[in-house]
Amino acid sequence: xxxxxxxxxxxxxxxxxxxxxxxxxxxxxxxxxxxxxxxxxxxxxxxxxxxxxxxxxxxxxxxxxxxxxxxxxxxxxxxxxxxxxxxxxxxxxxxxxxxxxxxxxxxxxxxxxxxxxxxxxxxxxxxxxxxxxxxxxxxxxxxxxxxxxxxxxxxxxxxxxxxxxxxxxxxxxxxxxxxxxxxxxxxxxxxxxxxxxxxxxxxxxxxxxxxxxxxxxxxxxxxxxxxxxxxxxxxxxxxxxxxxxxxxxxxxxxxxxxxxxxxxxxxxxxxxxxxxxxxxxxxxxxxxxxxxxxxxxxxxxxxxxxxxxxxxxxxxxxxxxxxxxxxxxxxxxxxxxxxxxxxxxxxxxxxxxxxxxxxxxxxxxxxxxxxxxxxxxxxxxxxxxxxxxxxxxxxxxxxxxxxxxxxxxxxxxxxxxxxxxxxxxxxxxxxxxxxxxxxxxxxxxxxxxxxxxxxxxxxxxxxxxxxxxxxxxxxxxxxxxxxxxxxxxxxxxxxxxxxxxxxxxxxxxxxxxxxxxxxxxxxxxxxxxxxxxxxxxx
Amino acid sequence: xxxxxxxxxxxxxxxxxxxxxxxxxxxxxxxxxxxxxxxxxxxxxxxxxxxxxxxxxxxxxxxxxxxxxxxxxxxxxxxxxxxxxxxxxxxxxxxxxxxxxxxxxxxxxxxxxxxxxxxxxxxxxxxxxxxxxxxxxxxxxxxxxxxxxxxxxxxxxxxxxxxxxxxxxxxxxxxxxxxxxxxxxxxxxxxxxxxxxxxxxxxxxxxxxxxxxxxxxxxxxxxxxxxxxxxxxxxxxxxx
Numbered sequence: 001x002x003x004x005x006x007x008x009x010x011x012x013x014x015x016x017x018x019x020x021x022x023x024x025x026x027x028x029x030x031x032x033x034x035x036x037x038x039x040x041x042x043x044x045x046x047x048x049x050x051x052x053x054x055x056x057x058x059x060x061x062x063x064x065x066x067x068x069x070x071x072x073x074x075x076x077x078x079x080x081x082x083x084x085x086x087x088x089x090x091x092x093x094x095x096x097x098x099x100x101x102x103x104x105x106x107x108x109x110x111x112x113x114x115x116x117x118x119x120x121x122x123x124x125x126x127x128x129x130x131x132x133x134x135x136x137x138x139x140x141x142x143x144x145x146x147x148x149x150x151x152x153x154x155x156x157x158x159x160x161x162x163x164x165x166x167x168x169x170x171x172x173x174x175x176x177x178x179x180x181x182x183x184x185x186x187x188x189x190x191x192x193x194x195x196x197x198x199x200x201x202x203x204x205x206x207x208x209x210x211x212x213x214x215x216x217x218x219x220x221x222x223x224x225x226x227x228x229x230x231x232x233x234x235x236x237x238x239x240x241x242x243x244x245x246x247x248x249x250x251x252x253x254x255x256x257x258x259x260x261x262x263x264x265x266x267x268x269x270x271x272x273x274x275x276x277x278x279x280x281x282x283x284x285x286x287x288x289x290x291x292x293x294x295x296x297x298x299x300x301x302x303x304x305x306x307x308x309x310x311x312x313x314x315x316x317x318x319x320x321x322x323x324x325x326x327x328x329x330x331x332x333x334x335x336x337x338x339x340x341x342x343x344x345x346x347x348x349x350x351x352x353x354x355x356x357x358x359x360x361x362x363x364x365x366x367x368x369x370x371x372x373x374x375x376x377x378x379x380x381x382x383x384x385x386x387x388x389x390x391x392x393x394x395x396x397x398x399x400x401x402x403x404x405x406x407x408x409x410x411x412x413x414x415x416x417x418x419x420x421x422x423x424x425x426x427x428x429x430x431x432x433x434x435x436x437x438x439x440x441x442x443x444x445x446x447x448x449x450x451x452x453x454x455x456x457x458x459x460x461x462x463x464x465x466x467x468x469x470x471x472x473x474x475x476x477x478x479x480x481x482x483x484x485x486x487x488x489x490x491x492x493x494x495x496x497x498x499x500x501x502x503x504x505x506x507x508x509x510x511x512x513x514x515x516x517x518x519x520x521x522x523x524x525x526x527x528x529x530x531x532x533x534x535x536x537x538x
Numbered sequence: 539x540x541x542x543x544x545x546x547x548x549x550x551x552x553x554x555x556x557x558x559x560x561x562x563x564x565x566x567x568x569x570x571x572x573x574x575x576x577x578x579x580x581x582x583x584x585x586x587x588x589x590x591x592x593x594x595x596x597x598x599x600x601x602x603x604x605x606x607x608x609x610x611x612x613x614x615x616x617x618x619x620x621x622x623x624x625x626x627x628x629x630x631x632x633x634x635x636x637x638x639x640x641x642x643x644x645x646x647x648x649x650x651x652x653x654x655x656x657x658x659x660x661x662x663x664x665x666x667x668x669x670x671x672x673x674x675x676x677x678x679x680x681x682x683x684x685x686x687x688x689x690x691x692x693x694x695x696x697x698x699x700x701x702x703x704x705x706x707x708x709x710x711x712x713x714x715x716x717x718x719x720x721x722x723x724x725x726x727x728x729x730x731x732x733x734x735x736x737x738x739x740x741x742x743x744x745x746x747x748x749x750x751x752x753x754x755x756x757x758x759x760x761x762x763x764x765x766x767x768x769x770x771x772x773x774x775x776x777x778x
């Protein structure tokens with residue numbers, strides 16, 4: 001067990017150690033750049049440093065995601081403030097030779113572009129900066145300071161109060177006020193309580209949680225321990241999908257380090273507070289991201305959702321009161337406790353505070369991970385930060401919210417992004433997936449694709465979702481093939497209505513969204529495919 | 539001494555009714571002879587809220603709620619049979635009929651089938667959706683019983699009765715979505731199941747012809763479910 005003073009000493013000696021080096025070359029070792037063999041580039045950089053006898057002056061550090069995944073593999077140099085893109089192993093010697101001089105021209109990525117300048121980082125403030133495998137490095141970035149403040153200077157009610165004041169809303173998709181959820185769990189009866197981190201990110205094209213877990217796992221641990229203190233829980237689970245092996249590996253390491261350094265386990269930081277965390281792996285079912293199904297899965301049962309109420313706060317894991325939040329939600333907790341709820345509430349819009357991480361994917365220049373203040377317009381995200389659609393092709397729509405979200409056409413690009421405005425547009429914020437489509441994309445094809453996804457991911461428990469999605473998929477398939485009739489279209493709309501209002505869980509209730517939103521904005525594309533459609537009015 | 543439970547008063551379809559706080563809308567509706575269709579629900583088994591046939595509207599609530607899984611609240615106004623609900627219920631039945639082999643004329647449970655009764659009662663006289671024609675299996679390996687998965691509506695009554703009442707947990711569900719199906723143990727032939735006690739409870743609670751007694755002719759496939767309430771009460775009493 002370590003005390004906070006010892007942790008601070010550790011942080012200070014780590015800072016001292018880091019300051020001995022004149023330069024720090026950071027190599028992105030998150031999934032995207034790693035798949036482009038950035039680990040080999042890191043080796044090459046280390047060899048280049050060794051060859052030049054610069055071992056004392058230059059540190060090579062593996063870090064998490066730098067965001068601009070489209071331009072990977074990425075390497076950055078501090079204190080030069082230089083970012084290199086599309087780096088190859090052969091560039092390693094040149095990068096080392098250019099330290100403190102003009103950057104290597106052909107791989108130099110300017111930082112004064114909107115992609116970097118328009119972002120505001122809270123959740124990702126450590127991503128691409130700290131070594132995700134080092135608790136010492138996390139400590140140098142005020143790591144576990146918020147935990148110490150919470151445990152020693154604040155009552156649990158005060159911690160909750162800060163979260164309430166922050167206006168933070170759940171980042172998993174629903175947008176439920178986090179502070180209210182914490183209050184409810186804190187008030188719940190019973191001696192045993194649980195805290196669960198939902199890391200079962202399954203939307204196609206979404207990689208926000210993955211990136212946070214791979215880049216800054218201690219942030220999640222810290223957020224969960226603070227939450228546990230606030231609501232009075234003794235045990236926590238992080239539910240991560242097994243498809244994220246790197247995230248799991250780094251989380252496991254982080255948990256081990258956290259236990260060894262006394263910020264997790266028994267008698268945390270000598271305060272007498274006990275809390276432990278276990279990792280549970282998802283076996284690949286999308287529906288397990290739904291909280292009641294996730295809890296069933298943790299209990300060792302089939303991952304089926306159940307009717308709510310009772311909500312997890314009242315009747316959660318093994319019948320006990322349970323707080324369940326998403327990865328990104330927990331990542332916001334430490335900064336809120338450190339800087340105060342009012343600070344967080346000063347960012348964003350009236351109903352949606354703070355920042356939101358989005359995974360930009362699809363037909364867009366700057367594929368990658370961004371964090372922007374709530375209230376930024378879709379146009380700023382797509383055209384400025386994202387760099388627009390590649391080539392000459394015109395922008396057509398942006399799909400937000402994953403398979404249960406909707407497509408938003410160009411007429412609404414100037415709408416500020418927050419939970420409520422996206423719902424008004426027939427989409428949802430979701431967990432932050434954002435898929436951009438250009439004029440070559442068929443909206444009918446998009447609807448068909450997502451319906452197929454929901455059909456295969458339906459658990460099969462309730463009839464509207466199980467059979468409704470299968471019948472909707474068949475109707476969409478028929479219309480796509482040019483064999484649909486107006487009767488089919490009417491049936492499709494009736495099924496959308498049924499599935500939306502009669503399904504048991506959020507998966508079924510929002511499965512029709514891609515169809516409803518494309519019918520709302522691109523109905524003509526459906527009609528063009530329908531054989532007995534009325535002639536369009538000139 | 540009995541546990542104290544508060545009494546709530548509410549309105550169902552305009553009628554003033556009352557009940558205990560731990561009773562569901564369905565309980566109170568039945569007590570007052572107000573019909574709400576159900577399929578997955580069966581007295582004596584746990585509530586799963588899966589079939590969605592018992593969805594009702596509550597004044598001022600944004601969402602429809604399953605009557606079986608929703609406790610009554612003071613002053614709530616419930617509507618059990620609006621046009622919207624009737625449409626949804628018929629469509630849910632249409633979806634069920636489109637999902638498997640529910641051709642009554644060739645079914646041994648013809649005349650003794652809850653699905654058939656529901657269709658008649660709720661006025662579902664035709665199906666607008668094409669049959670999904672799933673590839674499902676029939677297992678006749680058990681000495682006395684048959685499972686025909688083509689006629690299964692996945693209400694999971696068999697799974698629950700086997701687990702909660704018999705205590706064997708022979709049945710469970712494998713697969714997702716339209717591929718979900720009931721399986722004995724870890725998907726072995728029923729006749730080979732080491733856990734099945736051949737008690738026949740699953741057959742008796744099955745609402746359709748998916749679980750039937752071998753050799754019993756059509757017209758005599760009458761399911762007995764009265765045992766369930768007694769057994770579950772005895773279980774509860776024993777478990778305190």
